[in-house]
Amino acid sequence: MQSNEGSLDRAARISVGVGLCAAALVGALGPWAWIGIVPLATGLAGFCPLYSMLGIDTCSLRKR
Numbered sequence: 001m002q003s004n005e006g007s008l009d010r011a012a013r014i015s016v017g018v019g020l021c022a023a024a025l026v027g028a029l030g031p032w033a034w035i036g037i038v039p040l041a042t043g044l045a046g047f048c049p050l051y052s053m054l055g056i057d058t059c060s061l062r063k064r
Contacts, residue, residue: 003046006058013043 005013020036023029042048051057 001045001047003059004051004057005043005046005048006060009058010043010046013039017041017043 017036017038017040020029020033021040024031024033024036046059048056
């Protein structure tokens with residue numbers, strides 16, 4: 001599993017994921033906010049299965 005997310009992409013995913021999970025914890029957005037686990041997990045892993053299927057790669061390390 002090779003990284004296919006760049007640093008800005010990963011930071012955005014982690015921020016959105018943490019925000020949604022925090023909102024779910026305090027009950028601000030209801031149980032659907034737990035969907036934030038998905039961007040949080042993909043951001044921490046640096047790999048997005050959907051990007052892989054679509055051939056998208058935002059990781060700047062291999063673009064040299």
